[in-house]
Amino acid sequence: MGFNNMSRKIRLGAFIPATGQHVSAWRHPDASPERHLDINYLIEIAQTAERGLFDAYFLADSPAINFGGAAGGDQYGVSSKVAGFEPVTLFAALSTATQHIGFIATASTTYEEPYLLARKFASLDHISNGRAGWNVVTTASVDAAYNFGYDEQPEYTERYERAQEYVDLIQKLWDSWEDDAFVYNKETGIFYDVNKLHHPNHKGKYLSVKGALNVPRSPQGYPVVVQAGSSEPGRDLAARYAEVIFTAHQELENAQEFYRDVKSRLAKYGRRPEELLILPGVSIFVGKTEEEARAKYEELTKLIRPEAGLALLSGLAGGIDFSQYDLDAPFPDIESDSSVRSRPALIANIAKKNNFTIRQLYEWVAGVRGHWQIIGSVEQVVDQLQEWFENEAADGFNVLPPTTPNGLNDFVDLVVPELQRRGLFRTEYEGKTLRENLGLARPENQYVLAQKTEKAS
Secondary structure (H helix, E strand, O other): OOOOOOOOOOEEEEEOOOOOOOOOHHHOOOOOHHHOOOHHHHHHHHHHHHHOOOOEEEEOOOOOOOOOOOOOOOOOOOOOOOOOOOHHHHHHHHHOOOOOOEEEEEEEOOOOOHHHHHHHHHHHHHHOOOOEEEEEEOOOOHHHHHHOOOOOOOOHHHHHHHHHHHHHHHHHHHOOEOOOOEEEEOOOOEEEOHHHEOOOOEEOOOOEEOOOOOOOOEOOEOOEEEEEOOOHHHHHHHHHHOOEEEEOOOOHHHHHHHHHHHHHHHHHHOOOHHHOEEEEEEEEEEEOOHHHHHHHHHHHHOOOOHHHHHHHHHHHOOOOOHHHOOOOOEOOOOOOOOOOOHHHHHHHHHHHHHOOEHHHHHHHHOOOOOOEEEEEEHHHHHHHHHHHHHOOOOOEEEEOOOOOOHHHHHHHHHHHHHHHHOOOOOOOOOOOOHHHHHOOOOOOOHHHHHHHHHHHO
């Protein structure tokens, strides 16, 4: 699977919670956590990411309060991620204050009705002039189940079976109208061509939708389809439908195994390797010197309340209550019954490899939650990003700045110029839509494609 390194450019997503990525980011002296619902503050963040020529602003989301997974919830009120805007609504507002950057919003195939999801993402794509993306998740949270009238979380394999059917149905809905269906002919009085309207008439194992979407086909055809996760069903879902995959790896070798495995699966679905971009998450503490970068890391580490660190670990490990253990003893040998399969194993492996205590582990994952973390000078940071990019481990990165806004400013002002100097990153946006900037093709309407195939046969 060779690459033309002269033509490839690193793709960058910006994963920017309003209160910062690190568990203690909101406590930083320069942070403004009280502004996490201030739309003007969030516009500033989006404009900074656009100044850095990021492909997209990415937000995670869950249809439940996120207590960090701790047993009994967040009993101390230490989590800064418990509340915020619904991302599609937020991105519709941010799109009017930006011109180029894309917006990737997370939405659940388990708890959202497909017709409504298809409608809001198609609307966002129109409002943003073709800059929308959907991060497909199955939502492994019993709290979400309780919020939608269920007594328990649907079983793991069932959620992924439903997700396969769900994405297929969403694409049918997005193709309800052909691109030129609306004719607006004032002379004849014909507003749209009835022959270019298609009803999905879908009735499957999990979902049933009869009628066409009441939003015209959007500028990108489909908003960019993104998937996050590394489990076996997640890899197959990505190979079949995803155009971008957000994943977590600590080591080059593991990232390469994932990259090669997922890319090799695309042929089964009639796709080429370049049709799926793999963006590992990375949190970067960067300074003009390594010492300066380490000082930034230590400053945040000292601000971690043990309760916040334990809540974070509990969520990543599937709800295990770590408060029963000695924080400074070796990390215990635990078994998780979590329905989130890939992340608990990753967390346990980090602890084992580094001989971490519980306290050392939560300090290490406080800003990355299992993702790659780099602490170093500009040159050290870019050297490592370049190594992954040029050695079949990444097509780019989903950057998780540890603090908001300082961590994002550091990346834009320090790392981006060095990436550009080495010819690894754009100096201006290539296109007008998220697809164009990512180098992804616009999908042809499936009903039009079927008609062409039928005529040719």
